[in-house]
Amino acid sequence: MIWRVQLGGTFCPSDILGGWGALSALSDHATxxxxxxxxxxxxxxxxxxxxxxxxxxxxxxxxxxxxxxxLVTPGEASKTVATVAECWNWLASEGARRxxxxxxxxxxxxxxxxxxxxxxxxxxxxxxxxxxxxxxQVDSSVGGKVGINLPGGKNLVxxxxxxxxxxxxxxxxxxxxxxxxxxxxxxxxxxxxxSGEPLLEKLERDTTAVMSRTPSAVSRxxxxxxxxxxxxxxxxxxDVGRRAILNLGHTVGHxxxxxxxxxxxSHGAAVGLGLLVTLSVSESxxxxxxxxxxxxxxxxxxxxxxxxxxxxxxxxxxxxxxxDKKTDATGLGFVCLxxxxxxxWGVRLEEAVLATHLEVVLT
Amino acid sequence: MIWRVQLGGTFCPSDILGGWGALSALSDHATxxxxxxxxxxxxxxxxxxxxxxxxxxxxxxxxxxxxxxxLVTPGEASKTVATVAECWNWLASEGARRxxxxxxxxxxxxxxxxxxxxxxxxxxxxxxxxxxxxxxQVDSSVGGKVGINLPGGKNLVxxxxxxxxxxxxxxxxxxxxxxxxxxxxxxxxxxxxxSGEPLLEKLERDTTAVMSRTPSAVSRxxxxxxxxxxxxxxxxxxDVGRRAILNLGHTVGHxxxxxxxxxxxSHGAAVGLGLLVTLSVSESxxxxxxxxxxxxxxxxxxxxxxxxxxxxxxxxxxxxxxxDKKTDATGLGFVCLxxxxxxxWGVRLEEAVLATHLEVVLT
Numbered sequence: 001m002i003w004r005v006q007l008g009g010t011f012c013p014s015d016i017l018g019g020w021g022a023l024s025a026l027s028d029h030a031t032x033x034x035x036x037x038x039x040x041x042x043x044x045x046x047x048x049x050x051x052x053x054x055x056x057x058x059x060x061x062x063x064x065x066x067x068x069x070x071l072v073t074p075g076e077a078s079k080t081v082a083t084v085a086e087c088w089n090w091l092a093s094e095g096a097r098r099x100x101x102x103x104x105x106x107x108x109x110x111x112x113x114x115x116x117x118x119x120x121x122x123x124x125x126x127x128x129x130x131x132x133x134x135x136x137q138v139d140s141s142v143g144g145k146v147g148i149n150l151p152g153g154k155n156l157v158x159x160x161x162x163x164x165x166x167x168x169x170x171x172x173x174x175x176x177x178x179x180x181x182x183x184x185x186x187x188x189x190x191x192x193x194x195s196g197e198p199l200l201e202k203l204e205r206d207t208t209a210v211m212s213r214t215p216s217a218v219s220r221x222x223x224x225x226x227x228x229x230x231x232x233x234x235x236x237x238x239d240v241g242r243r244a245i246l247n248l249g250h251t252v253g254h255x256x257x258x259x260x261x262x263x264x265x266s267h268g269a270a271v272g273l274g275l276l277v278t279l280s281v282s283e284s285x286x287x288x289x290x291x292x293x294x295x296x297x298x299x300x301x302x303x304x305x306x307x308x309x310x311x312x313x314x315x316x317x318x319x320x321x322x323x324d325k326k327t328d329a330t331g332l333g334f335v336c337l338x339x340x341x342x343x344x345w346g347v348r349l350e351e352a353v354l355a356t357h358l359e360v361v362l363t
Numbered sequence: 364m365i366w367r368v369q370l371g372g373t374f375c376p377s378d379i380l381g382g383w384g385a386l387s388a389l390s391d392h393a394t395x396x397x398x399x400x401x402x403x404x405x406x407x408x409x410x411x412x413x414x415x416x417x418x419x420x421x422x423x424x425x426x427x428x429x430x431x432x433x434l435v436t437p438g439e440a441s442k443t444v445a446t447v448a449e450c451w452n453w454l455a456s457e458g459a460r461r462x463x464x465x466x467x468x469x470x471x472x473x474x475x476x477x478x479x480x481x482x483x484x485x486x487x488x489x490x491x492x493x494x495x496x497x498x499x500q501v502d503s504s505v506g507g508k509v510g511i512n513l514p515g516g517k518n519l520v521x522x523x524x525x526x527x528x529x530x531x532x533x534x535x536x537x538x539x540x541x542x543x544x545x546x547x548x549x550x551x552x553x554x555x556x557x558s559g560e561p562l563l564e565k566l567e568r569d570t571t572a573v574m575s576r577t578p579s580a581v582s583r584x585x586x587x588x589x590x591x592x593x594x595x596x597x598x599x600x601x602d603v604g605r606r607a608i609l610n611l612g613h614t615v616g617h618x619x620x621x622x623x624x625x626x627x628x629s630h631g632a633a634v635g636l637g638l639l640v641t642l643s644v645s646e647s648x649x650x651x652x653x654x655x656x657x658x659x660x661x662x663x664x665x666x667x668x669x670x671x672x673x674x675x676x677x678x679x680x681x682x683x684x685x686x687d688k689k690t691d692a693t694g695l696g697f698v699c700l701x702x703x704x705x706x707x708w709g710v711r712l713e714e715a716v717l718a719t720h721l722e723v724v725l726t
Contacts, residue, residue: 010373081451085444092515120483123510123521123602147486152455158486159522239486 001216003223007230009144009162010237016142016230018168018222020215027061029128029165033101038126040067041096043087043114044105045074048132051175056105056130067103068094072110076262079109079148081157087117091125101126101164107133107180108140108267112158115146119161128165133176134184134218135268137168138191138225143233143246160238168226170219178304179266181213185303186268189296190248190275191225194232196341199224200295207302244345248335249275252354255320256361259312272305273361280357282336286344292337293360308363317358318351364579366586370593372507372525373600379505379593381531381585383578390424392491392528396464401489403430404459406450406477407468408437411495414538419468419493430466431457435476437469439625442476442511444520450480454488464489464527470496470543471503471630475521478509482524491528496539497547497581498631500531501554501588506596506609523601531589533582541667542629544576548666549631552659553611553638554588557595559704562587563658570665607708611698612638615717618683619724622675635659635668636724643720645699649707655700656723671726680721681714 002022007014017025033040040060049056049071060067070090072078091102102125104114111129118127131141147158173181192200202224203210209217229246236243253274257265265273275296282288297307334347365385370377380388396403403423412419412434423430433453435441454465465488467477474492481490494504510521536544555563565587566573572580592609599606616637620628628636638659645651660670697710 081444081448088444088513088520089515092513092519116483120479120510120520120522122519123508123523145486147483150451150455152452156455156485157451157483159483160486 005226005230012162014162016166019219020170022167022169023059026059030060038099041102042067042069046071047074048106084148091121098122103128105130107136112146119159127163129163130167132172137222139187141166142229182304183266183268186271245343249278252277255317258320259316269305272300277357280360286336286338288337310363314358368589368593375525377525379529382582383533385530385532386422389422393423401462404465405430405432409434410437411469447511454484461485466491468493470499475509482522490526492526493530495535500585502550504529505592545667546629546631549634608706612641615640618680621683622679632668635663639723640720643723649699649701673726677721
């Protein structure tokens, strides 16, 4: 079953196709692009490429010439000024033109890097995403945030650039290592909380099917998350208002990631812990029912995600929260949950209050 | 006399203020920005800063704290990946936030560089332009094209990013070396051709006043050019159609610049020569009256711009035109003039035809 979500962006509407075997949809798009004389420039990482090269290249069909391919080393270290400069120089040496298309085949790092290169080369080439991780399929491939890191911080440089086409084939998740799959589930839990009781219940019911990566269960889950994200993004493409709700659990999550030392916690694991702290805060200042937090704790456990973390200094976490808020100059404050499906953003939170709630996860 | 042109951009309308002493307008804007708690980040080059530092800093008034300042080496070599990375790292080390403002004080290089940094840091800071060259005042500071060069070519990386505020104070042109002033006049002649008989006549009448940099004459001239450019840009912000007319004379101009070796011809000198070739082409294939070319030749001479160039190989020029057309994938072809004020874009031109018209300027 192929599903489809459409996101009407300001300059470029995103056509998001998903489901088991959705890759086959690429051939029509590639034929259209080939028909107008444009070329395809694939960016991927070495691991993804080793596993899926034949399927990916095959899915473009005969409608285009062989895509040019640029491979990067997997991991966050490939999201730098140097790696984007390599992409730009590659596009220049290949003679890329404004109507050509960059296709990111990989997880969040590849999508962010290739997307930023596509957004800026000749002031904007075509851009498609083929997310190959659960995290990228439910979250980073949708919404048009692309960018790179600086020594001074993550994602400090970037653009808003909607992919014209996102093809999220859940079959690609087959080769995903368990911790990376679990990392994506951290974001899925966030979407369930933002969506409301029905999605949370469904998630609780389908835990086993999801963990065994049953095609239909995983595919439906990704679809629900993408649908919700697309709806939120469409209302606030430039992230100046309600899009902030997508940061539920992230302010604390990022701070935990930083305080733990990058690499110790996966993104989804950090978000899961951040959600627990946020739910505790929400109980205390937004009147959230105390039944939600225990349910999420059980869910995270069943998804092989941590619910506590040892040997982290609360002071360091608070300092990281402070520095995060400073960079995020929207001044929107924290996102809390009044009830399932009812987030509120722009909540002002005293450091001392946050400190007490950190105890929910710090052991 | 302060004049004002407003350009309604998609995300950000541009408020363009000009005239002798227009710098004073900065203080109101700075006070507004300071009032909301935002900071100002000035980017300039060492030459401009040595000449105008006190006036610039003074013009921000007391409404803001002292702006942070980042200086670059004057010249095209400052439009690289390395220099934009320095800007990004500077903004990071200064803790710039999304509601802060980057102000470019300088010519096209500083505007393009600082504008690209502003467009991409935290996915977009505020951006103002204070153009200090005639070329930047009439052309590059208006319209939102920002970017950097790659080893493979000029302006290959960039963005469309409208400055919220442009302050074009003609007093700043007082210290401009004569060849740079003349270079700006090359673009001015282009605008006269695009605008029509009245502006061309006015230019012919005011030559002496313009060359002696009489405040009122220069200021009115800049205003006319900016008004025309803003109108064209507003109709086609993303450069997918009619904005191409702004390239009148540029395809050949760029090719001459390249074939001559960068640095030998100023931008405006190359554009002037490109205009002569373009007018010759226009006579032959668009029915342009043969009276226009001689008038432009006289005008260029009076503006201290070349009307011929020696020791350039026509074959190299044609090769450069071909490579330019390849990168410019809009496929819009050449811009010609049917009559004064009536440009046509998308003209297909055989290399052999162009070759014969190059003789107008090659000696």
